[in-house]
Structures are given as C-alpha cells and as structure tokens.
Amino acid sequence: MSEKNVLVLVGSLRAASTNRQLAEAAVELAPEGASFALYEGHHALxxxxxxxxxxxxxxxxxxxxxxxxxxxxxxxxxxxxxNGTIPANLKNAIDWSSRPYGSSSISSKPVAVIGTAFAQYGGVWAQDEARKAYGIAGANVLDTTVLAVPNSVVRFAELHPKDDAEITEQLSAFIAEFVAKLDGAAAASEDSAAA
Incomplete structure (x- = not known):
C-alpha cells in the first residue's frame, strides 16, 4: 500500500486551543505509511x-x-x-467542501472526527453533528473510529496532550484503527476497479 496522506482540520481557530494541541499530537503520532498534515487555511474561507x-x-x-x-x-x-454543536468555521468548511454538488472534493472521502471539550463527555455532540454534516455532504464517514476527551481545560492546563501518557495511548490506538480502515478502503477500491 502507498503512503496515506491525511489532511487534519481543527475546528477551533484559537492558537492555544486544546483541540489544536490534540491535532498536533496526532500529527506526531502518525505511523509509518501515513502522513498527517495540519491544514491552516480554512479560517480564511x-x-x-x-x-x-x-x-x-x-x-x-x-x-x-x-x-x-x-x-x-x-x-x-x-x-x-x-454551544452543544460544531463551531461555525467548521460548518462553513464542510459547506465549501460539499460543492459543487455531485463532484465535490469531499465526495466519498474517508473522514473521521475526534476532539476534546471542557464538558464531561468530551464534545460528543459536536462530533456527532460533524459526522452527520460530513455524511450528508457525501463523505465516507468512519463513525466507528472515535475519540472524545473530556475536561480539556483542566486536563491540559499544564500538560500538552502529547505528554499525557493515557491520551497518547488512546490517540495512537485511534490512529492505528483509522489508518487500517484507510488501507481496507483502498484495497476494496482497487478490487472493485479490477473486477
């Protein structure tokens, strides 16, 4: 299998965002055969x-x-x-990626959603809303691959997620499952093309 290139979008625009830090940790934990890259430009849409x-x-x-x-x-x-849902900039990014209808850049693209929030459930409402919106936009949402980290403001007050052993273990497991699903999707696509 060829190297998988994963675009990482952060829903928070704040420079010191705990979600940005979680995304940075994901980039650092990318396994061999996968390249994760933060996309910095969706704030300008x-x-x-x-x-x-x-x-x-x-x-x-x-x-x-x-x-x-x-x-x-x-x-x-x-x-x-x-406020119980996804940030406005993320919804806007989904909308731009969903067009033009029928030939959008997000159509059939594998998408996974993770995150962290101050609330006790780690932002699962926002994650569910993002998965729903991406699914309606035509993405191939990998909804069994999830990670929600609660109590972000307290948990990461003095510790970057990459330095939290429990989080790096959970994030590594998530990334391994995510990349394995990408390999499986690519193999299925190649098999159907050859048939």
Missing part, C-alpha cells in the same frame, strides 16, 4: 454563498482548500463543542 461559488471566480482560499481536500486520501477533523 468566506462564509459560504452560492453567488460566490462560481467556477473561474472563486476566492483563492476556496481553490486552495478544495485542492487540499481533493489531494488528501482522508480527512481527520479535531473539533471542540460550541
């Missing part, structure tokens, strides 16, 4: 407006974002929970 979504007239931020999604083998989303 304008609010989705079909009047702006015109081929040949797209903002550069949209062109770059859609190309990054299209060029990745999969997408890993790391999101906080804002």
């Amino acid at each position: 304008p609010l989705y407006n079909e009047d702006v979504d015109v081929e040949g007239e797209l903002p550069e931020s949209v062109v770059a974002y859609r190309a990054a999604i299209a060029g990745a083998d999969a997408v890993l989303v790391v999101t906080p929970e804002h």
